[in-house]
Amino acid sequence: MKTPSRIRWHLGRVISRRFETEAAVRLELDVPTWPGNNAGAHLDIRLTAPDGYQASRSYSLASSGESTRVVLVVQEVTTGEVSPFLVRYLAVGEEVQIQGPLGRFFVWKPTDPDRSPVQLIAGGSGVVPLFSMAAAREHEAEGAAFRLLYSVRSPRDTLFADELAGFSRTIVDIAHTRESAPGAGQPPGRLTRETIAASTFPASLSPRIFVCGPTPFVEAVAGWLVELGHDPARIRTERFGGMS
Ligand SMILES: Cc1cc2nc3c(=O)[nH]c(=O)nc-3n(C[C@H](O)[C@H](O)[C@H](O)COP(=O)(O)OP(=O)(O)OC[C@H]3O[C@@H](n4cnc5c(N)ncnc54)[C@H](O)[C@@H]3O)c2cc1C
Numbered sequence: 001m002k003t004p005s006r007i008r009w010h011l012g013r014v015i016s017r018r019f020e021t022e023a024a025v026r027l028e029l030d031v032p033t034w035p036g037n038n039a040g041a042h043l044d045i046r047l048t049a050p051d052g053y054q055a056s057r058s059y060s061l062a063s064s065g066e067s068t069r070v071v072l073v074v075q076e077v078t079t080g081e082v083s084p085f086l087v088r089y090l091a092v093g094e095e096v097q098i099q100g101p102l103g104r105f106f107v108w109k110p111t112d113p114d115r116s117p118v119q120l121i122a123g124g125s126g127v128v129p130l131f132s133m134a135a136a137r138e139h140e141a142e143g144a145a146f147r148l149l150y151s152v153r154s155p156r157d158t159l160f161a162d163e164l165a166g167f168s169r170t171i172v173d174i175a176h177t178r179e180s181a182p183g184a185g186q187p188p189g190r191l192t193r194e195t196i197a198a199s200t201f202p203a204s205l206s207p208r209i210f211v212c213g214p215t216p217f218v219e220a221v222a223g224w225l226v227e228l229g230h231d232p233a234r235i236r237t238e239r240f241g242g243m244s
Contacts, residue, residue, distance in 0.1 A: 008033070008099065009046070009097050009098070009099050010031050010032075010033045010034055010097070010098050010099070010100075011031070011032075011033075011095050011096075011097060011098075012029035012030065012031040012034075012070065012095065012096050012097075012098045013029060013030050013031075013093065013094070013095050014027055014028070014029055014090060014091065014092050014093065014094050014095075014096070015028050015029065015030045015069070015092065016028040016092060017090070017091070017092055020073050020159050020160070021156060021157050021158070021159065022156065023075060023076045023078075023087065023157070024073055024074060024075040024076065024087065024125065024157075024159060025073070025074055025076075025086065025087045026062070026071065026072070026073050027071070027072045027073075027074065027086065027090065028069060028070070028071050029069070029070050029071075029072070029096070029098070030068060030069055031068050031069075031070055031098065032068055033068075034067070034068045034070060035101070036064075036065060036066035036067060036101075037061050037063075037064055037065075037070070037100065037101035038064055038101070038104075038107035038108070038109055039061075039064035039107060039108050039109075039129070039132040039133040039135070039136035040060070040061075040064075040103065040106045040107040040108050040129040040130075040132055040133050040210065041060070041061050041064070041100065041101040041102060041103045041104075041106075041107050041129070041132075042058050042059060042060040042061060042100065042101070042102050042103050042106075042129065042238075043058070043059060043061060043070070043072075043098045043099060043100030043101060043102060044056050044057070044058050044059075044098065044099040044100060044102065045057055045058075045059060045082070045086070045096050045097070045098050046096070046097040046098070046099070047082060047085065047096060047097075048097070055081055055082050056082075056099075057082045057083070058102070059072045059074060059128075060072070060128040060129035060132065060212075060238075061100075061101065061128075061129070061132055062128050062129075062131055062132050062135075062160075063132065064132050064133075064135070064136050065136070070098075072128075073125065073128050073159055073160075074086045074087055074125075075087075075124065075125035075159075076088070077242065103238070105236060106129065106210065106212070106236055106237075106238045107133075108133040108136065108137075108210070110136055110137070110139070110140045110143060112144075114144075114208065115143065115144050116144060116205070116206055116207055116208055117144055117145040117146070117147065117201045117205050117207040117208070118133070118137075118144045118145070118146050118147070118207060118208050118209075118210070119147050119149070119200050119201045119207040119208070119209045119210070120133060120134065120146070120147065120148040120149070120170075120209075120210050121148075121149045121151075121196070121200065121209065121210070121211045121212075121213075121221055122148065122149070122150045122151065122152075122211075122212055122213055123151045123152075123191075123212070123213025123214055123217035123218070123221070124151070124152060124153075124157075124213055124214060124217070124240075125159065125213075125240060126211075126212035126213030126214070126217070126218075126238070126240055127148075127150050127152070127159050127160065127212070128159070128212075129210075129212055129238065130148060130150075130210060130212055131159070131160045131163070131164070133146075133210065134146055134148055134164075134167055134169075134170040134172075135163065135167075137169050137170060138167060138168070138169050138170070140169075143169075144208075145201075146169055146170035146171070147170065147171040147172075147173070147200060147201055147207075148164070148170050148171070148172050148173065149173045149175065149191075149195075149196065149199050149200055150164070150172065150173070150174045150175070151175045151177055151190070151191045151213070151217070152174065152175075152176060152177065153176065153177050153178040153179065154176055154177075154178050154179035154180075154188075155176065155179070155180075155181045158174065173199040175189075175191055175195055175199070176188045177189065177190050177191075191217075191220075191221065192224075193224040193227060193228065196221065196224050196225065196228065197228055202228075202229075203228055203229035203230045203231075204229075206231070206234065207230075207234065208234050208236070209225060209230060209234055209235045209236065210236050210237075210238075211225075211235065211236070211237045211238070212237070212238040212239075212240065213239075213240060214239070214240055214241065214242040215239040215240070215241060215242065218237045218238070218239050222235055222237055
């Protein structure tokens with residue numbers, strides 16, 4: 001029996017890398033056997049050391065569609081095992097093993113018949129799969145209304161800053177938690193139930209909601225959304241791990 005492509009291991013070669021912020025890298029991989037992926041999906045990367053030791057981690061795809069080029073954005077967790085290697089050392093021309101695409105639940109498809117508004121809520125690097133959904137929406141002339149609320153430490157930590165500023169089909173709200181943009185009328189601060197109420201589609205519109213970020217962020221946001229009257233069945237979450 002043929003192994004379904006999503007559970008196959010593929011070989012990907014790094015064809016470009018550039019720093020997205022001081023602590024995050026954008027990697028483009030060429031994966032000749034990649035079957036394409038929906039916006040929001042992720043893959044697993046497996047690294048093998050010269051002594052045979054292996055470590056694997058999940059990374060969301062910033063790219064979508066039928067292409068053998070995949071784009072990842074990896075934020076460095078300085079105490080981590082895998083992300084510092086990917087951010088600082090993985091060089092153009094090197095190969096990594098990848099498995100995927102994974103995550104059929106946390107995806108948005110342009111062909112989806114449900115045209116209700118789509119609310120995206122991201123914490124930190126949790127913006128990667130949500131960026132992918134909004135970028136896919138940009139290519140469609142018609143479709144659901146999109147809105148993104150992105151909680152991030154400061155302007156210089158913002159991933160996809162240029163692309164987000166250029167989106168025309170997604171309303172983008174950025175909330176800085178540690179340092180505001182110069183001239184911003186409000187001090188930085190973590191998201192609250194009130195910020196969410198003010199900067200997202202209301203429950204009366206019955207939006208589909210995708211929340212992604214560190215585990216405590218996702219749990220707090222999902223709880224507030226339910227308190228604000230959203231149907232839990234309309235809320236999809238993806239947890240990146242970590243404590244902040
Ligand atoms: C479905 C999925 C998609 C993901 N997509 C992305 C992505 O697109 N970009 C991205 O940068 N990361 C993403 N992650 C997180 C990624 O898989 C790793 O967890 C992260 O890179 C840390 O790995 P590490 O080996 O460096 O740290 P580890 O060695 O695993 O952990 C070291 C320490 O850091 C803490 N830690 C682990 N993960 C995080 C985190 N995310 N934030 C803060 N602290 C953490 C751990 O609790 C531990 O104390 C995703 C995770 C999942 C489950």
